[in-house]
Amino acid sequence: MQFVIFASQFLIMKKFSLAIHGGAGTLVKGLMTAELETNYKAALDTALEKGYAILEKRGSALDAVEAAVNSLEDTPLFNAGRGSVFTAEGTHEMDAAIMDGKNLKAGAVSLVTGIKNPITLARDVMEKSYHVFLAGEGAMQFAKSNGYTIEDAAYFYDEVRYQQWQGIKDSTSFQLDHSVKKDGKFGTVGAVACDQEGNIAAATSTGGMTNKKWGRVGDSPIIGAGNYANNKTCAVSCTGSGEFFIRGVVAYDVSCLMEYKGLSLQEAASEVIYNRILEIGGDGGLIAVDAKGNIAMPFNTEGMYRAFKTSVGKKEISIYKD
Numbered sequence: 249m250q251f252v253i254f255a256s257q258f259l260i261m262k263k264f265s266l267a268i269h270g271g272a273g274t275l276v277k278g279l280m281t282a283e284l285e286t287n288y289k290a291a292l293d294t295a296l297e298k299g300y301a302i303l304e305k306r307g308s309a310l311d312a313v314e315a316a317v318n319s320l321e322d323t324p325l326f327n328a329g330r331g332s333v334f335t336a337e338g339t340h341e342m343d344a345a346i347m348d349g350k351n352l353k354a355g356a357v358s359l360v361t362g363i364k365n366p367i368t369l370a371r372d373v374m375e376k377s378y379h380v381f382l383a384g385e386g387a388m389q390f391a392k393s394n395g396y397t398i399e400d401a402a403y404f405y406d407e408v409r410y411q412q413w414q415g416i417k418d419s420t421s422f423q424l425d426h427s428v429k430k431d432g433k434f435g436t437v438g439a440v441a442c443d444q445e446g447n448i449a450a451a452t453s454t455g456g457m458t459n460k461k462w463g464r465v466g467d468s469p470i471i472g473a474g475n476y477a478n479n480k481t482c483a484v485s486c487t488g489s490g491e492f493f494i495r496g497v498v499a500y501d502v503s504c505l506m507e508y509k510g511l512s513l514q515e516a517a518s519e520v521i522y523n524r525i526l527e528i529g530g531d532g533g534l535i536a537v538d539a540k541g542n543i544a545m546p547f548n549t550e551g552m553y554r555a556f557k558t559s560v561g562k563k564e565i566s567i568y569k570d
């Protein structure tokens with residue numbers, strides 16, 4: 249009897265999976281040391297396992313993507329949370345978005361400062377406010393009224409990032425790893441997951457681009473541009489030249505190609521990254537899952553910090569093309 253119950257539980261268990269990224273702007277191969285590579289991969293592994301452990305215990309895709317992104321936000325290695333790059337004013341302005349594919353609920357914040365985990369704030373916007381997107385001072389007021397501690401600047405200080413900012417501080421250039429100078433250790437972070445119920449979710453968090461000003465906001469917190477999830481199609485988290493990803497409405501475009509044109513997850517994600525975004529001059533990549541637990545991770549840059557794990561025993565952590 250017990251065996252029958254176990255067997256039937258096993259049979260109805262759906263494939264579940266988690267994919268994460270730490271940005272499509274990797275160090276050029278020549279500048280990557282063995283030690284740094286080990287550190288990046290270890291940080292990706294920690295985040296992956298944190299998120300996957302939730303899925304394994306029948307937790308939700310939403311909880312899994314938040315936990316994985318929290319872990320990536322807590323390491324100074326990636327451009328999000330603690331490791332956020334410097335703005336033109338020498339501050340850190342962070343953007344984040346989260347979306348639940350089960351009910352199309354979403355939350356996003358932009359231009360927040362001193363917040364350790366912007367993705368959690370985005371989730372609170374989704375769950376504790378009537379709104380979807382809060383920005384700047386208002387988002388900070390919302391954070392304070394929800395008991396968030398505001399970290400001081402020292403928490404976000406990183407010597408390498410500071411030096412990178414010093415290098416372009418007095419110029420008019422913005423530095424995005426993928427475009428201007430490929431020697432920075434940048435990278436938006438993101439996670440997508442499919443849980444045992446077949447629900448999917450996406451989360452994306454970033455410090456944006458070095459030396460940004462005028463309240464510049466990239467694609468990451470914009471629902472449909474840098475982040476999107478819909479059980480009917482896919483959950484997507486993007487990284488790359490944000491201005492182009494906004495114009496290409498990239499995350500939603502992947503979903504539309506699946507919904508309206510009947511493309512598979514892999515076909516839709518590849519079409520957007522290898523054709524459509526390049527046609528308008530953008531570069532970068534994305535990670536995506538569908539409600540069957542399939543994963544796609546295309547990128548058109550030299551590398552993309554990325555990792556995935558599935559319930560059918562596949563796990564991979566990579567940086568470059570092969």
Ligand code: ASP
Nearest residue numbers: 436456466467487488490
């Ligand atoms: N897409 C992000 C932005 O434009 C940056 C990145 O992915 O590295 O803010």
